[in-house]
Amino acid sequence: MTQVQQAEETSVKAKVTKTKAKNTEKVTGKTTKVAKAKKASKATGRKLDQFGFVAGKKRSKVAEMYARAEGATTSEVKREHGHPHLNMLGSLKERAAKDKTFPFKVDVSKKENKAGRVVTVYKIIGTSKKKAA
Numbered sequence: 001m002t003q004v005q006q007a008e009e010t011s012v013k014a015k016v017t018k019t020k021a022k023n024t025e026k027v028t029g030k031t032t033k034v035a036k037a038k039k040a041s042k043a044t045g046r047k048l049d050q051f052g053f054v055a056g057k058k059r060s061k062v063a064e065m066y067a068r069a070e071g072a073t074t075s076e077v078k079r080e081h082g083h084p085h086l087n088m089l090g091s092l093k094e095r096a097a098k099d100k101t102f103p104f105k106v107d108v109s110k111k112e113n114k115a116g117r118v119v120t121v122y123k124i125i126g127t128s129k130k131k132a133a
Contacts, residue, residue, distance in 0.1 A: 051092065051104065051124070059088055063124060071107070071123030089122055103127055 046054050051067075053059040062085045065072045074084035089106050096102045107123040 052095075053088075059085065062088060063092075066106075066122050067124040067126075071109070071121040073113075073119045073121055075119070089124075092124065 049055045049060045049063065051060070051063045053063055058081055062077055062081055065077055065080065066089065074086065078084045092104060093106050096105050103126055105125050105127055107125050109121050109123070110118050111121050113119050
């Protein structure tokens with residue numbers, strides 16, 4: 001067997017091992033210790049904004065758009081950031097539903113735009129919920 005064939009065989013074995021690990025993770029729901037360590041090291045040392053997103057990143061900027069006094073439509077956010085980020089709003093809704101002390105909620109309303117079409121406006125609203133003593 002030539003060196004090229006050995007290298008290709010090693011590469012194929014490595015790909016199969018990675019695929020098996022991913023499939024096992026999906027089925028069992030368990031992650032490896034290495035993956036957990038990478039996630040933990042990535043999250044440390046980063047400043048979070050008031051919504052819990054990494055400050056200065058796209059999600060943080062989108063949350064700021066939705067938190068404006070007038071809120072924002074998905075088309076406005078899409079124009080600025082290339083994507084409406086509705087999953088981010090969903091995650092904020094879930095956090096508010098699970099944690100009663102979470103200080104934000106998502107308000108959804110309809111309004112007519114300049115062209116006369118009815119559009120949905122999303123607004124992140126701060127609430128004055130306090131933790132129970």
